[in-house]
Amino acid sequence: MSFKVLQPGLLSLIQDLGRFGQHDIGLTTGGPLDSDAFLWANRILHNESNACAIEVSFGGLQLLVQTDSYFCVTGAGLDISVNGVNKALWASHKVVSGDEIKLGYSSHGCRSYIGIAGGFNINPSFGSSATVMREKVGGLNGAKLAANDILPCAKTTELVRQALPESDWPLYGQQGSNEQESDAVLHLLPGYQHHLFDSTTRARFFNSQYTVTDRSDRMGMRLEGPAVPCPSEKMLSEGICLGAVQVPADGQPIVLLNDRQTIGGYPKIGAIIARDTAHLAQLRPGDTVHFEAVDLFQAHTINTLAQLKFNATPLLHLKD
Amino acid sequence: MNTSQTHIEIASENSYIVYFGDPDSLQISPEISATIAATCEQIKQRFSHRLIDLVASYASLLVIYDTNLCDHLWAKKALRSILNTPEKHSENSGQLVKIPVFYSTKYGPELALLAENAGLSIAQVIDIHSTTEYRVYAIGFAPGFAYLGEVDERLAAPRLSTPRLKVPAGAVAIADRQTAVYPASSPGGWNLIGLCPTPMFNPEKQPHMPVTVGDRVQFFAIDEPQYLSMGGLLHEL
Numbered sequence: 240m241s242f243k244v245l246q247p248g249l250l251s252l253i254q255d256l257g258r259f260g261q262h263d264i265g266l267t268t269g270g271p272l273d274s275d276a277f278l279w280a281n282r283i284l285h286n287e288s289n290a291c292a293i294e295v296s297f298g299g300l301q302l303l304v305q306t307d308s309y310f311c312v313t314g315a316g317l318d319i320s321v322n323g324v325n326k327a328l329w330a331s332h333k334v335v336s337g338d339e340i341k342l343g344y345s346s347h348g349c350r351s352y353i354g355i356a357g358g359f360n361i362n363p364s365f366g367s368s369a370t371v372m373r374e375k376v377g378g379l380n381g382a383k384l385a386a387n388d389i390l391p392c393a394k395t396t397e398l399v400r401q402a403l404p405e406s407d408w409p410l411y412g413q414q415g416s417n418e419q420e421s422d423a424v425l426h427l428l429p430g431y432q433h434h435l436f437d438s439t440t441r442a443r444f445f446n447s448q449y450t451v452t453d454r455s456d457r458m459g460m461r462l463e464g465p466a467v468p469c470p471s472e473k474m475l476s477e478g479i480c481l482g483a484v485q486v487p488a489d490g491q492p493i494v495l496l497n498d499r500q501t502i503g504g505y506p507k508i509g510a511i512i513a514r515d516t517a518h519l520a521q522l523r524p525g526d527t528v529h530f531e532a533v534d535l536f537q538a539h540t541i542n543t544l545a546q547l548k549f550n551a552t553p554l555l556h557l558k559d
Numbered sequence: 560m561n562t563s564q565t566h567i568e569i570a571s572e573n574s575y576i577v578y579f580g581d582p583d584s585l586q587i588s589p590e591i592s593a594t595i596a597a598t599c600e601q602i603k604q605r606f607s608h609r610l611i612d613l614v615a616s617y618a619s620l621l622v623i624y625d626t627n628l629c630d631h632l633w634a635k636k637a638l639r640s641i642l643n644t645p646e647k648h649s650e651n652s653g654q655l656v657k658i659p660v661f662y663s664t665k666y667g668p669e670l671a672l673l674a675e676n677a678g679l680s681i682a683q684v685i686d687i688h689s690t691t692e693y694r695v696y697a698i699g700f701a702p703g704f705a706y707l708g709e710v711d712e713r714l715a716a717p718r719l720s721t722p723r724l725k726v727p728a729g730a731v732a733i734a735d736r737q738t739a740v741y742p743a744s745s746p747g748g749w750n751l752i753g754l755c756p757t758p759m760f761n762p763e764k765q766p767h768m769p770v771t772v773g774d775r776v777q778f779f780a781i782d783e784p785q786y787l788s789m790g791g792l793l794h795e796l
Contacts, residue, residue, distance in 0.1 A: 259611050259612060260611065260612055261612075262612040262613065262614045262621075262623075263612075263613060263614070263615070263698060263771065263772065264698060264702060264703060264760070264767050264768050265698045265699045265700065265701060265702045265703055265704055265760075266702050364762060365762070365767075373701075374701065374702050375743075376702065376762075428569050428571060428572060429569070430568055430569035430570050430571065430576070431568060431569075431570060431576065474585070475585050475587065475616065475617040475618050475619070476616055476617065476697060476699070476706075477576065477614075477616045477617070477618075477619040477621065478570070478576060478614025478615075478616055478619065478620070478621025479614075479621075480570045480571040480573075480574045480621060480623060481571065482571055482572075483570070483571065500699055500700060500701075501614055501698075501699045502614060502616050502697055502698075502699030502700070503699075509569070510569075510570060510571035510572070512571075512572050513571075513572065513573075535569065535572065535631045538572040539572070539626070539630065539631070542572065542626070
């Protein structure tokens, strides 16, 4: 019982919520860059939050259904179809053996998540199925999906179909812009070496606009804008968390993402909250952001409110 | 140097980083490393299931906790209380792990270079590298990559200006005053001096690594037949 990959697209990776508790042997977390869209796919499908889905970057994935199931695509805006018939995003759809699911290329946002009822059954390594290509760990042999890969799954013939109302769909990048505010806000907790950056540099950092560049991957996203160099020289390598904002000698900030190395030796001005790394991962080169300082209480409030909203948002029930 | 000095800094919404020693000039020292290893144990006990990950490094400890199970106020209080009541430990804590190395100018192309730079014979370089007791200061860069220090000053060498595209698994290498065994084949810019037949990272075996942060490592020289009999592989560089 399985799905088969017909076309993998540019970069399609098996992901669960990530690999935790393995930093002591040098393994990073991996997991969905946009954990919000990933969690929505699983909620819409009545799955456990950690069920395996595929993160599709920029679209292009085609799957052959070999076992009856339901699927749902969330995240980046793109066309999806089953046997050539268009289907809605953020909604579950029934598929039967022989159907072909096709994802187009994303028109806004970058990362899409395709989940199925019950999730794909991928053997975990080090407690997780999240694929980290750099480490050759997780997914299918630690690699991105390739044509003819077989993705095992259980058969599901009955499921209450659900959809997230369009008014609740997240907006990515300039799609969500209005005249007052076109930047995405990245909430940053000053931390790590923040005290080594002088006050002028810090003021410049929080009052400037930064642009997303194409020099970005699952390890980190390079931003471009007014330089905010750190006067400190060489420092000892230390543990790096998700969202840490590292500033190398050129003064251009890099936001570290899911596949970051677990230790590193560049100065860091702090870390943006995980919810904002999720949003950042949907932005495209040329999109702009700015940093806003928050304290731990504010970060906690933002997360709690988002969690309450996620749980309370009603889903539409769809007829077959 | 006051090694008992510690300093807690925010790292992220669910992590703190603890710095050990003088915050204005963090140092590499066996004493600090031993303190960090002992603190790790205390944190594991106190945080228990609230702990997500711990990253010990040269002079710092990143503590990532589960905000569904505790908040930052609890986490900071727990850390403060642990740091205020350090447990007695010796610098010789941690297990001593002996690791075989087939030192070779053929499979460790920089071995001769290091000898030349130091004005030593190759035998002397091997002797110095294998009689020094190293500490595992940090694990990272790649799965199973352990940073061992400190290498005798005479053998310290900067990274290659052009990193190799492929360093074989098991390559024993030196960069600055650190030495390491490459756990898997990967690109790398360290100076290669030999090959180690012991897998440094084995996903199929528990524990996955023969060493952990805070352990001590000593290398011992083996010859080519011993290397092969221990399961070592030879690749042309």
